[in-house]
Amino acid sequence: MRPFAFLLAAGLSLVGLAQAQAGHRLVQGEGRAVISGKDLSSARKAALADALYDAASKLESRVRGASLIDTKGALKDESSMLVGGRFSGYHILFEGREGGSFVVRIEALGLTEEESCSGKRVDLDIREVRTRVAPGVQGHVQANVAEGLARGIDLLGNGTAFRISDQRHLRQTSGDERTNRSQYDYMAQMTNSLPSQAGFSLSGGLIVERVRADGALTNVTDIVVRLSMVLKDNYTGARIAEIRREMVTPDRRTVFGWESVIGLTAAPRIQPKIDLTPLFEQVRDDLETELACKPLRAMVQESEKGALVLSVGLEHGVERGDYFLVTLPNSGNEWQVIRIDDATPLQSVARTLKAKPGIPVNALATLMR
Amino acid sequence: MKTIFVLAACLLLAGCVASEQQLRAELQEQLPYRAIGYASMRIQPGNTPAQKQLMAIRAAKAAAMRELAEKIYGADISGQTSLTGGGVYSDQLRSSVDGLVRGARVVSLTPIRNDVYEAVLEVEAWEVAAMRARWPNRHHR
Numbered sequence: 001m002r003p004f005a006f007l008l009a010a011g012l013s014l015v016g017l018a019q020a021q022a023g024h025r026l027v028q029g030e031g032r033a034v035i036s037g038k039d040l041s042s043a044r045k046a047a048l049a050d051a052l053y054d055a056a057s058k059l060e061s062r063v064r065g066a067s068l069i070d071t072k073g074a075l076k077d078e079s080s081m082l083v084g085g086r087f088s089g090y091h092i093l094f095e096g097r098e099g100g101s102f103v104v105r106i107e108a109l110g111l112t113e114e115e116s117c118s119g120k121r122v123d124l125d126i127r128e129v130r131t132r133v134a135p136g137v138q139g140h141v142q143a144n145v146a147e148g149l150a151r152g153i154d155l156l157g158n159g160t161a162f163r164i165s166d167q168r169h170l171r172q173t174s175g176d177e178r179t180n181r182s183q184y185d186y187m188a189q190m191t192n193s194l195p196s197q198a199g200f201s202l203s204g205g206l207i208v209e210r211v212r213a214d215g216a217l218t219n220v221t222d223i224v225v226r227l228s229m230v231l232k233d234n235y236t237g238a239r240i241a242e243i244r245r246e247m248v249t250p251d252r253r254t255v256f257g258w259e260s261v262i263g264l265t266a267a268p269r270i271q272p273k274i275d276l277t278p279l280f281e282q283v284r285d286d287l288e289t290e291l292a293c294k295p296l297r298a299m300v301q302e303s304e305k306g307a308l309v310l311s312v313g314l315e316h317g318v319e320r321g322d323y324f325l326v327t328l329p330n331s332g333n334e335w336q337v338i339r340i341d342d343a344t345p346l347q348s349v350a351r352t353l354k355a356k357p358g359i360p361v362n363a364l365a366t367l368m369r
Numbered sequence: 370m371k372t373i374f375v376l377a378a379c380l381l382l383a384g385c386v387a388s389e390q391q392l393r394a395e396l397q398e399q400l401p402y403r404a405i406g407y408a409s410m411r412i413q414p415g416n417t418p419a420q421k422q423l424m425a426i427r428a429a430k431a432a433a434m435r436e437l438a439e440k441i442y443g444a445d446i447s448g449q450t451s452l453t454g455g456g457v458y459s460d461q462l463r464s465s466v467d468g469l470v471r472g473a474r475v476v477s478l479t480p481i482r483n484d485v486y487e488a489v490l491e492v493e494a495w496e497v498a499a500m501r502a503r504w505p506n507r508h509h510r
Binding site: 032062063066068080081099 | 417419420423426430431432434435437438439457458459460461462463464465466467468469470471472473474475
C-alpha cells in the first residue's frame with residue numbers, strides 16, 4: 001500500500017505547469033506514517049506521499065461500492081476509491097512527530113479541468129478591422145458596410161462573457177503585447193485605450209464583393225460580405241481561434257432580356273440594403289463560446305507590502321472575497337494566493353494571504369472559482 | 370386559492386429570471402452534504418497497532434466517501450424476497466454506487482471506543498449541484 005501510494009503521489013507531484021484552460025483549486029492534505037524503529041526519513045516520505053494522496057482525493061475521487069445482504073445476515077460489502085488529480089506544486093505547512101507517527105500537512109495547488117463559465121467577463125480589445133470592397137460595388141453598399149461595422153461592434157458590447165474596448169485605431173495584434181513598445185503604444189496612451197495585457201484581442205477584416213450565380217435565363221447577383229477575424233491572447237500572443245462568417249444579400253434577380261421588354265431599363269434600380277446585424281450576432285455567439293470558459297486573468301498594477309492593485313474590477317465580475325492565484329515563474333515556480341478586499345468598476349484591491357513570496361508588478365493573477 | 374395561484378406564478382417567474390450567480394449564491398447558503406463512515410481497527414492489515422490505526426482511518430474515510438457518493442448520485446438497489454407457505458425463506462438486498470466526488474473535505478476523524486474510527490466528510494451544496502450537472506447519468510451503473 002505504502003509504495004503504491006508513494007509512486008502515485010510522486011507521479012502526481014511531477015505533473016508540469018500545463019495551465020492552458022484549467023482552473024485551479026487550492027487543497028490541503030494531511031498524511032501520517034508510522035515510524036518504524038528510528039527511520040524518520042522513510043516515515044517522512046511515506047507521510048508526504050499520504051498527504052499528497054489525501055490532497056488529490058479532494059480534487060477528484062471515483063467511488064464504487066456494492067453491498068449484499070441476505071437472510072443469514074451475512075454482509076458482503078465492497079468499496080473502492082480511485083483517486084486522481086494533478087498538482088502544479090505544493091508547500092509543506094507542517095511536518096513533525098506526533099506520538100509514534102510522522103505527520104505532514106501540505107497545501108497543494110491542484111489543476112482541474114473545469115473552469116467556471118459564468119459570472120465573469122474577460123477583456124476583449126477590438127483591433128484593426130479592415131474593410132475591402134471589390135471594384136464595381138456601389139458606394140452606398142460601402143456606406144452600408146461601414147455603418148454595419150460600427151453597429152456590429154456596438155452589438156458585441158452586449159456580450160456576457162467579455163467586455164469590449166474599441167481600439168480599431170490601433171494596428172492588428174502581433175506577437176506578445178506585453179513587450180511591444182513602439183510609437184503605437186504611445187498612440188494607445190494618447191487615446192486612453194491601453195491594450196488589455198491580460199485580456200484578448202480581435203482583429204481581421206471584411207471583404208465585400210458581388211457574386212454572380214446566373215442561370216441560362218436568369219440573372220442572379222448577390223452581395224456577399226465575408227468576415228474573417230482572429231482571436232488572440234494578449235498575454236501569450238497565442239492565436240486562440242479564427243472566426244469566419246459570411247452573409248449573402250440578394251442584389252439582382254431578373255430574367256435576361258425582360259427588363260427592356262417591360263421598360264425597366266430606364267427606371268432606377270432598387271439598391272440592396274446591407275444589414276450586418278445577423279453577421280455580428282453570429283460573431284458574438286462565437287466569441288461567447290470561445291471566451292466563456294477562459295479563466296479571468298489580471299495584471300498586478302501596483303504592489304506594496306502585500307497590498308496589490310489588479311487590472312480587473314466589478315465590470316469583470318470580480319467581487320469582494322474572491323481569490324486570485326498569482327504564479328511567479330521567475331521565483332522557483334512559487335505561487336501566492338491573494339484575496340480581493342475591495343473592487344471598483346475597473347480595478348480591485350487585494351492583499352496577499354502569506355508574507356512570502358513577494359509579488360512584483362506585472363505579475364499575472366488568475367481568478368480561482 | 371387565488372392568492373396561492375398568484376404566488377405560485379410569481380415564484381415561477383422569479384425562478385425563470387434567476388441568474389446562475391443567484392443560484393450559486395443560494396446553493397452556497399444551503400447546508401453541505403455530510404456523510405459518516407466507520408471502520409474497525411481490529412480487522413485492518415498491519416503489524417503494529419499504529420499501522421492498523423492508519424489503515425482504519427483510511428477505511429473510515431473510504432466508507433464515508435461511499436456514503437457521500439450515494440447521497441450525491443443515488444444508488445442502485447435491487448432486492449428479492451421469496452416466500453414458501455407464507456414464510457420467508459430467502460431475502461436478498463443488493464445496493465451499488467458509482468460516482469465521482471470532488472471537493473470533499475474531512476470534518477472530523479474521531480476514535481470511538483478503542484477499536485473504531487469515525488470519519489465525517491462533507492461537500493458543499495454548490496459542488497454537488499456542479500457534479501450532478503456534469504455527470505447527470507453517473508449513478509445507477
